[in-house]
Amino acid sequence: MNIMARIIPVLILLASLSGWAQDVQRFPPPDFESGYTFPMTQTPAPRGVVMSYVDIAVLFAALSLASYFSIHKRNRQGVFYLTIFSLLYFGFYREGCICAIGAIQNVTLALFDPNYSLPLAAVAFFLLPLFFTLFFGRVFCAGVCPLGAIQDLVLIKPMQVPRWLHQALGMLTYVYFGAAVLFAAMGSAFIICKYDPFVSFFRLTGSITVVTLGVCLLIIGMFIGRPYCLYLCPYSVLLKAFGQFSQWRVTVGPGGDCVQCDSCEDACPFNAITKPTPDDAPPPSEVDKKRLVLFSVLAPVVILVAAWAGSFSATPFSQMDYTVRLAERIALEDAGAVEGFIDASQSFRDSGQPAAPLFESARRIREQYVWGGWILGAFLGFVIALKLIWHSVQQTRIAYEADRSDCLACGRCYCSCPLERKRLKQLKSASFV
Amino acid sequence: MDKPKKETKITRRSVLRDGVRSFFVLSMGGASGYLVSRVQAEDYVWQIDPHKCISCGNCASHCVLEESASKCVQSYPMCGYCKLCTGFFNAAPSALDTGAENQLCPTGAIIRTFVEDPYFDYTIDESLCIGCAKCVKWCEAFGNASLYLQVRHDRCLNCNECSIALACPADAFVRVPKSKPYRLKIENKPE
Ligand code: SF4
Ligand code: SF4
Ligand code: SF4
Ligand code: SF4
Ligand code: SF4
Numbered sequence: 352m353n354i355m356a357r358i359i360p361v362l363i364l365l366a367s368l369s370g371w372a373q374d375v376q377r378f379p380p381p382d383f384e385s386g387y388t389f390p391m392t393q394t395p396a397p398r399g400v401v402m403s404y405v406d407i408a409v410l411f412a413a414l415s416l417a418s419y420f421s422i423h424k425r426n427r428q429g430v431f432y433l434t435i436f437s438l439l440y441f442g443f444y445r446e447g448c449i450c451a452i453g454a455i456q457n458v459t460l461a462l463f464d465p466n467y468s469l470p471l472a473a474v475a476f477f478l479l480p481l482f483f484t485l486f487f488g489r490v491f492c493a494g495v496c497p498l499g500a501i502q503d504l505v506l507i508k509p510m511q512v513p514r515w516l517h518q519a520l521g522m523l524t525y526v527y528f529g530a531a532v533l534f535a536a537m538g539s540a541f542i543i544c545k546y547d548p549f550v551s552f553f554r555l556t557g558s559i560t561v562v563t564l565g566v567c568l569l570i571i572g573m574f575i576g577r578p579y580c581l582y583l584c585p586y587s588v589l590l591k592a593f594g595q596f597s598q599w600r601v602t603v604g605p606g607g608d609c610v611q612c613d614s615c616e617d618a619c620p621f622n623a624i625t626k627p628t629p630d631d632a633p634p635p636s637e638v639d640k641k642r643l644v645l646f647s648v649l650a651p652v653v654i655l656v657a658a659w660a661g662s663f664s665a666t667p668f669s670q671m672d673y674t675v676r677l678a679e680r681i682a683l684e685d686a687g688a689v690e691g692f693i694d695a696s697q698s699f700r701d702s703g704q705p706a707a708p709l710f711e712s713a714r715r716i717r718e719q720y721v722w723g724g725w726i727l728g729a730f731l732g733f734v735i736a737l738k739l740i741w742h743s744v745q746q747t748r749i750a751y752e753a754d755r756s757d758c759l760a761c762g763r764c765y766c767s768c769p770l771e772r773k774r775l776k777q778l779k780s781a782s783f784v
Numbered sequence: 785m786d787k788p789k790k791e792t793k794i795t796r797r798s799v800l801r802d803g804v805r806s807f808f809v810l811s812m813g814g815a816s817g818y819l820v821s822r823v824q825a826e827d828y829v830w831q832i833d834p835h836k837c838i839s840c841g842n843c844a845s846h847c848v849l850e851e852s853a854s855k856c857v858q859s860y861p862m863c864g865y866c867k868l869c870t871g872f873f874n875a876a877p878s879a880l881d882t883g884a885e886n887q888l889c890p891t892g893a894i895i896r897t898f899v900e901d902p903y904f905d906y907t908i909d910e911s912l913c914i915g916c917a918k919c920v921k922w923c924e925a926f927g928n929a930s931l932y933l934q935v936r937h938d939r940c941l942n943c944n945e946c947s948i949a950l951a952c953p954a955d956a957f958v959r960v961p962k963s964k965p966y967r968l969k970i971e972n973k974p975e
Contacts, residue, residue: 378864
C-alpha cells in the first residue's frame with residue numbers, strides 16, 4: 352500500500368506543473384454496469400416566505416398591545432408580560448434577526464444602491480415602530496424590542512446616572528447612528544448587525560468579542576437601566592425625534608395630574624422624568640436671552656468645525672470597505688512592502704484581473720468617504736447645536752412629566768404616583784360593588 | 785380616568801407639535817410608498833458561488849452558528865467515483881480503506897461506499913461536516929471538483945448580513961432568489 356503514498360506526491364507534482372483549471376473532468380464519470388443511478392444533490396428549502404408575513408403581523412399586534420397597556424390601560428404588568436413574549440418570539444425564536452435597529456441599514460442601502468433588493472420584513476420593521484411612536488410614544492421600546500426586553504428583565508437594582516453624564520453618553524447614539532448609516536450607504540458593512548451585543552444570547556452562539564460585549568452590558572444593565580438603549584442604540588435617534596411629536600404619551604399621574612411629590616423621579620430608571628419649573632422661577636432673564644442668541648449665531652460655526660473634524664474619519668473608516676482593503680494590500684505587495692500573499696490577494700491575482708481598475712474604484716470609494724466624513728461631522732455638529740439651543744430655551748412645566756423623547760413607556764412610574772394609586776383603589780372598590 | 789386624553793391645552797407648542805406630526809405622518813407615508821416599491825417580489829438568501837470559492841476554510845469558523853451553515857455537497861454526475869479519491873484520502877494514506885488515519889476530513893464526514901469494481905461513491909454526512917473545505921480543495925486540485933460548498937438552508941438563519949460573506953476572501957457569497965436558493969454545479973434534473 353505504500354505505493355499510494357508514492358502516487359499522491361507525484362500527482363501533486365503533476366498538478367502543480369500543468370496548472371489544471373477548475374471544473375475539469377480529469378476522470379470521466381464511469382458507465383456503471385450495476386444499474387447505479389446518480390443520486391441528486393439535496394437542496395433543503397429556506398424558511399418559507401409566508402413566515403415573514405407572520406413576523407410582521409406579530410410585530411403589529413405586539414405594538415398595538417404595548418400601546419394599549421402602556422398608554423390606555425396604564426398597566427405595568429401587561430407591559431412586563433409583553434416584554435417576556437417579545438423576548439421569546441423576536442429574541443429566542445426569531446433569533447434577533449431581523450430587527451428594527453438593523454433595518455436602518457437595509458433602508459439606507461436601498462436608498463443608495465438601486466440594485467439592492469430590500470426585504471419586505473426590513474421595511475415593516477423599520478417603519479411600523481416609527482408610526483406607532485408618532486401616536487403613542489416609544490411603545491416599541493416598552494415591550495416589543497427584544498434588545499430592550501433582555502435588558503429590561505435583568506434590571507434588578509436600578510441606580511440613577513448623574514444627569515450630565517447621562518446627557519454626555521447619550522451623544523454616543525448619534526455617533527453610532529451616523530457611522531452605521533455611512534457604512535450602509537457605502538455598501539461597506541452592516542456594523543449594527545456585526546456588533547449587536549445580544550444576538551449571541553438569542554442564538555446561543557457567537558464570536559467571543561460580541562459575547563463579552565453582551566455579558567458586560569447585561570452586568571452593567573443590572574444596575575443601570577438599559578445601557579444599550581440609552582447610550583448606544585442607533586434606532587433611538589429616530590425614536591427620540593419622532594417621540595418628541597407624539598400625539599399621546601405616558602403621563603405619570605392619571606390625566607397628567609401631579610401633586611409634586613417627586614416619587615416618580617426615583618421610580619424611573621431611565622432618567623426620563625423632567626422636573627417642573629419652580630413657581631417662582633424668574634422670567635427669562637437678559638442673560639438667558641443673550642445665551643440663546645449666542646448659541647443660535649454659533650450654530651453654523653459648530654456645524655462647520657464638526658464637519659471639518661469629521662472629514663478626518665475618512666482614512667480609518669474607509670478601511671471598512673473590502674475593495675479599499677484589497678487594493679491597499681495589492682499595492683503593498685506590488686511595492687514589495689509586505690511578503691507573501693493573503694487569501695484575498697491570492698484569489699484576486701489568480702482571477703487574472705488587472706489591478707488598475709481595482710485601484711481606481713478604491714480611490715473613488717476613499718473620496719466618497721471624505722464626503723461622507725464631512726456629512727457625518729456636520730450631522731453631529733447639528734445635533735450638538737440643537738441640544739445647546741434646546742437647553743437654553745426656558746420651558747415652563749407645571750408637573751413632573753415623562754420626557755417625550757426619553758420615556759421608554761415602560762410604565763414603572765405609574766404606581767409610584769399617589770394619585771395613580773388612589774385611582775387604582777377606586778377602580779378596585781368599584782369593581783367589588 | 786381610563787381614556788388617554790389628548791393634551792387639552794392649546795398652546796403654541798401643541799400647535800407646533802400637531803403640525804410637525806402631520807408633516808411626519810405624511811412624509812412617512814411617502815417614504816413607505818417608496819420603500820415598498822423597492823421591495824422585490826422575491827426574498828433573497830445567501831449562497832456560495834462554487835466557482836469563486838477558494839476553499840480557504842473561513843466558512844468553518846466565521847458563521848454565526850457554532851456549526852457552520854455552509855457544508856460540503858457532492859455533485860454525483862461530475863464525480864469520477866475514484867478508488868483513490870483525493871478528497872477522501874489524505875496525502876499519505878497507509879491503506880485505501882476507511883481507517884480514520886487515512887481520511888482527509890477532520891470529522892470523518894465523508895461516507896465511502898463501494899459501488900462496483902473499481903468505483904466508490906462518496907457522500908457527505910451533513911451532521912458531521914463542518915464546512916472546512918479541505919475535501920473541496922483537494923478534490924478540486926486533483927479530482928473532478930465535484931465536491932463543493934453550499935449554504936444549507938435548513939440551517940442557515942439568513943442573517944441580515946452573513947458574517948461569512950464578510951470574511952470570505954474570494955467574494956464568493958452572493959444573494960440568490962429564495963425560489964432558487966442553491967448554486968449547484970449541475971442542476972438537479974426535474975423528476
Ligand atoms: S432604545 Fe433601541 S434597543 Fe432599546 S428598546 Fe428602543 S429600539 Fe430597542
Ligand atoms: S414609563 Fe415612566 S418609568 Fe418608564 S421610562 Fe417612561 S417615565 Fe420612565
Ligand atoms: S469563505 Fe469563501 S472562499 Fe472560503 S471556503 Fe467559504 S466560500 Fe470558500
Ligand atoms: S473535509 Fe471539511 S468540508 Fe469536507 S466533508 Fe469534511 S468537514 Fe466537510
Ligand atoms: S447567513 Fe448567517 S447562518 Fe447563514 S451562512 Fe451566513 S453567517 Fe451562517
